[in-house]
Amino acid sequence: MLPAPMPLMEREAELAKLATMVGRAARGEGGFVVAAGTAGVGKTRLLAEAARLAGELGGQVLTARGTELERYFSLSAPRQLFEPTVAVAPEDQRRLWLGGAAAPAATVLGLAGGGDRPAGDFAVLHGLFWLTANLCQDALLMLVVDDLHWLDAGSLRFLAYLQPRLEGMRLAVVTATRTHEPSSEQHMLDLLLSDPSSMVLRPPPLSQAGSVRVMQEALGGRGDGAFLSACHLATGGNPLLLRELAIAVTDAGLPATADNAGQVETLGGRALSTRVSLRLAGLPAECTAVARAVAILGDDVGSPLVAALAELDAQATLDAAGQLERLEILCANQTEPAAPLLAFVHPLVRAAVYDQLDPGARLDGHVAAARLLQQSGADPDRIASHLLRVPPREDPQVVDTLLRAAKNGLRRGSPDTAVIYLQRCLQEPPSEHELLDVLEELGMTARAVDHGVAARYLEQALALVTEPMRAARIAHVLGDLYLTLLDADRARTVWVQALDRLPAGEEDLRRRILAGIMYITRATPGAPRSWAMVEEARRLEFHDSIGGRALESMIGMYLAYAANPDAVEHARRALSGGRLLEHSSASVSLARAWAVLLYADDPAVADSIDAALALAHRQGRINDLANGLLNKTLWQLRQGELAQAEATGRECQRMTDMSRIAFTRPMLGAYLSETLLELGRPREAEAALDWVGLPEPARRHAPMHVYLHARARQLRMAGQLDRALRMAREAGERFTANGGDNPAFAAWRSEAAQCLAALDRTPEAAALADEQVVLARRWNAPWALGHALRVAGLIHRGDGLPLLREAAAVLEKSSARLEYAKSLVDLGAALRRMGQRAGAKDHLVAGLDIAYQRGATLLIRGAVGELRAIGARVPRMAHTGPDALTNSERRVVELAVQGLTNRDIAQQLFITIKTVEVHLGSAYRKLDIQRRSQLEKAIRPSA
Secondary structure: OOOOOOOOOOOHHHHHHHHHHHHHHHOOEOEEEEEEEOOOOOHHHHHHHHHHHHHHOOOEEEEEEOOOOOOOOOOHHHHHHHHHHHHHOOHHHHHHHOOHHHOOHHHHOOOOOOOOOOOOHHHHHHHHHHHHHHHOOOOOEEEEEEOHHHOOHHHHHHHHHHHHHOEOOOEEEEEEEEOOOOOOOHHHHHHHHHOOOEEEEOOOOOOHHHHHHHHHHHOOOOOOHHHHHHHHHHHOOOHHHHHHHHHHHHHHOOOOOHHHHHHHHHHHOOHHHHHHHHHHHOOOHHHHHHHHHHHHHOOOEEHHHHHHHHOOOHHHHHHHHHHHHHOOOEEEEOOOOOOOEEEEOOHHHHHHHHHOOOHHHHHHHHHHHHHHHHHOOOOHHHHHHHHOOOOOOOOHHHHHHHHHHHHHHHHOOOHHHHHHHHHHHHHOOOOHHHHHHHHHHHHHHHOOOOHHHHHHHHHHHHHHOOOHHHHHHHHHHHHHHHHHOOOHHHHHHHHHHHHHHOOOOOHHHHHHHHHHHHHHHHHOOOOOOHHHHHHHHHHOOOOOOHHHHHHHHHHHHHHHHOOOOOHHHHHHHHHHHHOHHHOHHHHHHHHHHHHHHHHOOOOHHHHHHHHHHHHHHHHOOHHHHHHHHHHHHHHHHHHOOHHHHHHHHHHHHHHHHHHOOOOOHHHHHHHHHHHHHHOOOHHHHHHHHHHHOOOOOOOOOOOHHHHHHHHHHHHHHOOOHHHHHHHHHHHHHHHHHOOOOOOOOOOHHHHHHHHHHHOOOHHHHHHHHHHHHHHHHHHOOHHHHHHHHHHHHHHOHHHHHHHHHHHHHHHHOOOOHHHHHHHHHHHHHHHHHOOOHHHHHHHHHHHHHHHHHHOOHHHHHHHHHHHHHOOOOOOOOOOOOHHHOOHHHHHHHHHHHOOOOHHHHHHHHOOOHHHHHHHHHHHHHHHOOOOHHHHHHHHOOOO
């Protein structure tokens, strides 16, 4: 006789939290839950309870689970979640679910229209998000995902992308992961667990009283205190192990008395494996064969395939499965009684059966499984999962299957799994004529996963290639990888060799490589040929190609670093026609052109960045998106759009964490820190720089001056003046060593000057500040010049009033509204110190008004303090009317006026529906209206 099912005990707190979360999700307040704990502690039971609660509220529940065998399936969780529902939906319903921004999800689900071209990993994530949003548009949807620790990287990225976007959605995501289980994607699990939006449940082991209750119920009320206490100690209060121990005690006919308490410890640690062994030993051989076949094939496998691997007929397989189900070893999905899907009742039970197989039997089993799956026309992913466990055998069919599995992974936007399959393919190995293709494909694919791995395989490919053009293309990519790995010498070597081998007339690739060599020369301190190369490149006729634009962007960067305004024209030429946007391989050149225009305050850069972001959402990679978000964060910061800059920066930060992008971290941390300081949140500003993860002094890195400058300001604001000064000077040394003079790129002189002034070293401070003004006049961009004039005016104190007035005049008509507000406040403060109270008040109030619009808490505090110092009343700032709308609010309003729904607006702007609602609500308040129909008249009164 079997014990009764294990009761869900001592989980009242967890169940209450789940009930609250599910109720909120049903009301449109989406939630994300991670249940984390050891195997057998009851995580899966909590997930089942959450699903039951959702069902009681009329919600739809979709489920998925990671398995040890299938941990490298490309996007396995989204496929498990959505394929069964979408596949059986009527065609018109499917079109609605997969329309618009959700279209790339069709590729993941293998549906018609998904296409055979490789999908960008980010485009896939975004498409899956919108498929999810469409499914929960009208009713509660719950996604239940068990055993996260065995999921592939793409699946974890999908959950991480979904996690912060649940607000305003009728969506509950309930997941579970096993603690202390090795995972190749631990950083992704950490991201899910640490996100502030997560509700993390950590069900503890049962108390001694709880363990006693479980054992008494399982044993029919038998057992004295000493015996039951021994059961608790032997299992550590783990509910699953307690139940298995009860079964073992029952099977052994062991009296639950104090005299037998000593035997409990022996039974407890191996109760499950012992139970499985004993049960299988007492069953017919057919049962053992079926159990072993399912252990090899993996859960949710059809009984015909199990029968083939177990070498049994269909009826014998079904009979054996029935016996194993009655003994709680297997469970069967009876939707198709003649061919049920078989699975183990718990992963630990599967592990117990699998571990009992000797190594030879396991190997033979996986070889046979792969062959049977191949014959049945199974998905290459499923076949490859077995081939990964089989030693290389020089089998051409294995090579073909792994190549197809890798192609499927890329098509679904999962480069991680494609790399794993290609690496295994390389071990087989491929034939001599296939080897170069596999190495090149592996190296190119690994760029989205690990730059070091990618470089290693492209090195091998380059050593084999004999065709000059192909060698040059590989060398071009390899050099870029070396740069991201901070190995400029190897990049230069591979590029110079490629140029020597490049056939005449190949001007596109020649210019791409020349641009790379120029970058290295500029980034290498003391390189003598830098400017000679620039002048030589400027004499070349513009070539209408990606390479031509790459060279233009590099020339522009050279000139911009030297504060030569001619740089702007070269950057504009690089961006002309939008061709750089269409090639992900040109992302570095794109970023250089953007940088020139960003630091020149050229508004055209915003449109180019937005176009790149739109393309990344439709078909791009996470790296492409991060590049765009990084630059947009800087643009918004320079414009003084602080709330938007923080939101964009946080999104970029998450993309960076999801993809292990390292090269952009110093810049992003700096931009976020600057933004948070302006918002009056210094601790978070410090945390943003700490997130970069760099030691002090920071390692050699091309844009490291950006990080060092931000750290200097953060330290100065914290009162650590000596450290701040050292950081500012190191930023200057790094920037100058790389040929930099332009204060728009690195205003280190003004930062060092402010530190020196605070240390009462005014002459040194004034010299640096004046030098920055001279350089800023040469560059002649509003932000850089206005900032330099303002800081110089502050340091010169009484003699600095003309400089402060000029700063305000320079910035008045510019888009750098926050810097303009600072100039007004500083000018007002200077006038107040000179006794000119009336003039001081006007400037202070004007600066305060802009600061309020931008949410610039730090500046607001300074302006309010100055107004109070002159005895003036601090005005209440109520910003209304069209001019009060932020850029983001205006974009949403304009689309709403055109008649787009909130959902359409969200898809077009790549934001959530909740964000659209927030922007519209804020716009209604500022425009003093109540309805959407009033928008057009409110923003265009004369219309």
